[in-house]
Each structure stands twice: as structure tokens, then as C-alpha cells.
Amino acid sequence: MSLNPSETAIVLIEFQNDFTTEGGIFHGAVKGVMDATDMLNNAAETVKEAREAGINVIHVPISFTDDYHEVTPNPYGIMKGVVDNGAFKKNTWGTEFAEPLAPLSGEIVIEGKRSFCGFASTNLDFVLRSRGIKNIALAGYLTNCCVESTMRTAYDKGYNVISLTDCCATLSQEEHDNAIKNDFPMFSQPMTHTDFIAILKNEAALDLKGKGYE
Amino acid sequence: MSLNPSETAIVLIEFQNDFTTEGGIFHGAVKGVMDATDMLNNAAETVKEAREAGINVIHVPISFTDDYHEVTPNPYGIMKGVVDNGAFKKNTWGTEFAEPLAPLSGEIVIEGKRSFCGFASTNLDFVLRSRGIKNIALAGYLTNCCVESTMRTAYDKGYNVISLTDCCATLSQEEHDNAIKNDFPMFSQPMTHTDFIAILKNEAALDLKGKGYE
Amino acid sequence: MSLNPSETAIVLIEFQNDFTTEGGIFHGAVKGVMDATDMLNNAAETVKEAREAGINVIHVPISFTDDYHEVTPNPYGIMKGVVDNGAFKKNTWGTEFAEPLAPLSGEIVIEGKRSFCGFASTNLDFVLRSRGIKNIALAGYLTNCCVESTMRTAYDKGYNVISLTDCCATLSQEEHDNAIKNDFPMFSQPMTHTDFIAILKNEAALDLKGKGYE
């Protein structure tokens, strides 16, 4: 299949300073995988091509109030990591978009994200449905947390999901590799940004197959 | 039953200038019912008492980008009314909160609202669940549109729902009265703000019965 | 617009004996409006034409365990009416489909419905999305309860919603008329079954406008 631009979006998850940039609260935690995959440059190149191809570029940032008073007072798991480290506070530099991946005027910025799946506390599904978007390509942080949760939900909601394997990063190479090898193919068609750009340019077709039971 | 303050919230729907205030785009359309019920003063008084009682005050505004590019390009029904009239645009006076009902520091402002049910495109359910809130009292605009849709969904989600009948307004007295008489009791316990304040002050008990089939 | 049959469904809400048929637990409560609108015959005729036109016919029944142990132990509002009357129990005659509106082999029967909106506790949205259905026409019970809640949610989810005004019934003519006059046009295009059949047969076009603010 080929991708109708108006029905296709690249969904950029949390390209914000607390992840992307030296000095960001979790930058150190993800820097290893970022460097290994060169994901920031790959994502920036993909967005540039996406804009030229006329597909939708949708930004999904996360943010919290200063004292996290809108989330549970007793967090555990990954949320506890956010709260304990004081990450992604509104109106701080840490929640600002990384420069090469910041929204242009007229691009959609999803609102409400407080939890990990990109759909769970946001207007993402509303926007995608309202705009008639059927195909989404995912990039961002963390490979096996927000990106994968968003992927799983998008798959269950019937979207054609592409995962951009070299446009993601997480806390360790092992987690990154395992997610891409074992989980991504169940809920998406994984591919490199180069392969995705070729599809955008109609130099290759999308073969959406993923992985079933073997 | 009595209301545990930490498990209770008043949910204020769209107390924004485009509805509330002279010069607002839809103010003329709702002014008749607003005047008849004195809903703005009633709501302000209720919020004041809610703050004193220590219950959560949660604000649910609606807003859109300047060209509505995040909603369907072919709206019909009530959305078409919003778009055609250019209402509730971000960063305009029309989307600002009405003064007596504006959020105080530390109060939760729900994000993402683009459609009519207060849950449909927002983080409202996430916040209510995260904070352990079980009881919600609804006020705002329109009685039979956003307020009623929010009520219906809240009921289906298992909240104890109170509807503040003299803290709402809509396009005509007929619509207002019919919604309160016929629909509100199926999905909530309707009451006046005076009765709700008595419950907040533990001067009366909440008898949550509504209306079943007769 | 015309309706692509594969993208269109008629969604039949609770055409089950407890509503439809003499002896059903709530039949007496809805018989007045049923007789006034002849809704059962209208719905049956519409389904016959829908099948001939090749559009999807989707059935949305409600049912509960014998002691309602899967719902709240403290129901209020409309749910209390169901529980107190012992209605819609699984494996009873009351939950069986009314004969002229029973599913044919190969038609989809939605599962899980325990609450009032047809989407809230079911796989309805999953099925509609999976099948690529964009346009839905609603019929059934109660005009201002399950039918209207399903309509409101469908609208917020971006479906093109048609409400079949003479294929619904509720507890009183007043409630029926008010819902159709005041609420249905905000969230759907209301029309009679005759007008809908004309659209199905391509003898008329669908003009999806509803009602905005005036």
C-alpha cells in the first residue's frame, strides 16, 4: 500500500528538553541509546521529509503542574520516577520542545498528557479521527514505555501503525533492542526512518505485516 | 450519605467569556437562561463554599486553534455552530475564565477539551481517578449539551453525580427545563446550589436516588 | 452526500422483549410511545431495506447476570430502575431479541453492554472502526436514554450520526418529543425512517447539518 498524505501522521512523543538535551532531567538516562541510534537527527530528518510530503506532523508532549497535584499522591513504577526527579514541569525549560523537532505554526500539539500511553489522558484519538488519519508513524521516548504503550493502544484502535526504530530511545540498549525485536512487530510494522522516507516519497510500498504467532 | 471532601469535586464546565460575559460570542444565546436562574452568582457562591469545605474545584474549559485545524473539516450539528461563529479560540478573551469563577492557584484545570462531553477528549477521568474522587457536582454550559454529556458519561463510569440545576444555562428555558426534568434524574441527583451547599456543610445528607423507570 | 454501504451501519439498540413485547418487564412503560410512532414496524422495515442495500446491521443488546453482581451494589438513577425491576437478565425471555428485529447469521451482535451509552462498556467502537464504518443510523430504546447517550458519544467520536426519529421510544411522549426537538439535532441528523430509506436507495442525498447555536 501507499500512504495517502492526508490520512497519515508522524506522531512525535516527548521530544522535550528533559529527554532530548544536555541538562535535561532524564537526558543522562537516555543519552546512551540516543547516541547509538542517532535518533534525534533521524527524527529531525524524517519530520523534514514528512512536511515536504504533506503528511500531518503531530506533537505529543507530557507535562505536569509544579507539585504534581493532578496525579496520584502515591505514585509507583514509572510515574514515581517522574515525580521523584521533578521532571516535565510546566513552564520550565525541561518541557520545551527540542529545537529541531519543535512544532511549526499550524501543526497539531496534543494536550493533556499526564500518563504514559499517548491516548490515555489526551485528545490524540479525537484529533486523529477528526482529521481522518488512519496511518501513524511513531517516534520518541521511551521506546518501551510511552512509545510502546501508544503503539499498543493505536493497534487496538485499528490504526495502521509504523514504528520508527531508529527514532526512539530508552534507558538501555537492551530494553530498546528487546522492545523492537519482540513487541513492536506484534502491534506495528517496525522500520528505519530511511525506509519510511522511501515510502513517503513513493519510492517503496508499505508492506504492513508485523509478526503473528509462529 | 455525607461527602468526604477529598473524594468530592465540583466540576465547572466552560465558565468562559464567550458564554459568561457581555460581548462573548454566545453570551446573547445563553443570557436569557442565565438571568432567569442567576446561575453565575449561584455558581460563584457554590465555589466559594466548596473551597471552604475543602472539596476539589476542577475547571473544564474548551478551546480551539485559530483555524480549528484540529477538528473535522466538515463539522455538523453543535460543532458547526462553534466553528461558524469563531467561538472559543485559544489566546482570545473569549476563552478566558469569567472572573468570579477563575481557577485559584493549585486548582486543577483540565486540558484537551475539543468536543462536548467533558471526558471525551480530555484528561478529566485520569485526574478524577488519580485523585480518588468519587463524587462530582456539575455546573456550567450548556445544560443539555456539555453538562448533560459529561453527566451521562460520568454516570456510566460509576461516579456519584450531582447536577446543580440553578448553576447551568442553555439556549432556551424550554431546553433547560426539559433536560432537568427528564434527563438529569436518570444520570444524576439534581438539586439546587442551596441544597448542595447544605450537604457540603453537613447540614443535610445526600440522598442519591435520581429516577429509574416508573 | 450519499452513503457508501460498506461504511454505513444501522445500530439497533435493545430491541429485546423486556422492551418490545407484551409481557416484557418495561413494555408497559414504553408501549404508549411505541404505539404512537409505530416504531417497531418502522424499524423492521428499515432493517429489511438496510439488508437489501447491503449496509451493516449491528445489534446492541443489554443484559445482566441474575443477581446483577457485576454492577454497583448501590445503584441510583436509571440503573436502579433496571435492578429493582429485575429486567434484562441473561438467559431469560426478556433479553431475547424481538422476532422481526433479531440478528441474521453473519450480522454483528455487540457484547458487554451493562451501562447506558452503547459505547461505554462494549466492543461497539472496536467493531465500527475495524469494519471501517463511518456513518451510523440509530434506532431503539430509550429515545432519551441509551439512544441519546450512544448518539452523543458517537458524535464526539466523529461518526456521521443519523437518528431515526420514528424508530425510537421512551417512557413518555413528552420526553420523546423533547429529545428529538432539542438534543438530537446537536449530535445527529434526525430523520424519519422513510427519509432514511430514500437515502439508502439513493433516491435522496444525505444533508448532514443538525443544529448549532442560533
Place this chain on the structure above:
Amino acid sequence: MSLNPSETAIVLIEFQNDFTTEGGIFHGAVKGVMDATDMLNNAAETVKEAREAGINVIHVPISFTDDYHEVTPNPYGIMKGVVDNGAFKKNTWGTEFAEPLAPLSGEIVIEGKRSFCGFASTNLDFVLRSRGIKNIALAGYLTNCCVESTMRTAYDKGYNVISLTDCCATLSQEEHDNAIKNDFPMFSQPMTHTDFIAILKNEAALDLKGKGYE
């Protein structure tokens, strides 16, 4: 913390013959991990203790119509595996519950499951909320597919989530181990069934911490 039995449930995902039993369509695919962990016996023992402790036992089966006409005509990924292999068809032996894990009378059987997250197309969230259940312990198939998707969504919805690591199985030991090591601690508190039983018996406390960023 200790677990209030009425607020706690064990959620059993797809203990059905197509997974559990010799001759089941996917039994061969999961037999390796099942044998290695003895998960069937562990789950059965846990359910026995759960019943004695008076916590809710909730069953989440999956099933499809004979020709899968309610799912997408063009499946990819894990759904394609289900369809191509003709698995989990209604009214076949393959969808029946495995004997030691079948529902007792009065236990809740969730309806509607067609996709992979246990919440996505079912009444699971409705039931859990209606019954006031806050704590859920997950067991079943596949470790990194339905179990993990259900876990991620449950976490985002604010449940206290326990994952029973030796009561799950998937297609390979590698996938099983990686999910438990890398993903489960972000969205749940992983533990063995023995540790969970000790908590049920109030011989140990629940320490819900999981894994944040390090």
C-alpha cells in the same frame, strides 16, 4: 499496604484451551514457557487461595465469530496470527476455559474481548469500577501481549497493579524474561504467586514500588 478483599481482584486472561491445553491451536507455541514456569498449576493454586481470601476472581476470555467478520478484513501483526490460524472461535472447544481455571458460579466473566488489551473492547473497566476494585493481580497469556497491554492500561487508569510472573506464558523464554525484567516493573509490582498468596493471607505486606527512572 494490605489488600482489602472486596477492593481486590485476580484477573485471569485467556486461560482457554487454544492456549492452555494439548490440541489447542496455540498450545504448542506457549508450551515451552508454560512448562518452564509451571504457570497453570501456579495460577490454579493462586485462584484457590484467592477464593478462600474472598477476593474477586474475574475471567477475561477472548473469542471471535467463525469468519472473524467483526474484525478488520486486513489484519496485520498479532491479529493476523489469530485469524490465519483460525484460533479462539466462539462455540469451539478452543475457547472453553481450561478446567482448573474455569469460572465458578457468581464469578464475573468479562465480555467483548476482540483485541489485545483487556480493557480495549470489553466491559472490564466498567465492572472493576462498579465493584469498587482498586487492586488487580494479572495472570495469563501472553506475557508480553495481552497481559502486558492490560497492565499498561490498568496502570494508566490508576489501578494498583500486581503482575504474577510465574502465572504467565508467551512464545519464548526470552520474550517472557525480558517483559518481566524490563517492562513489568514500570507498570506494576511483579511478584511470584507464592509472594502474592502470602500477601493475600496477610503474612506479608504489599510494597508497591515497581521501577522508575534510575
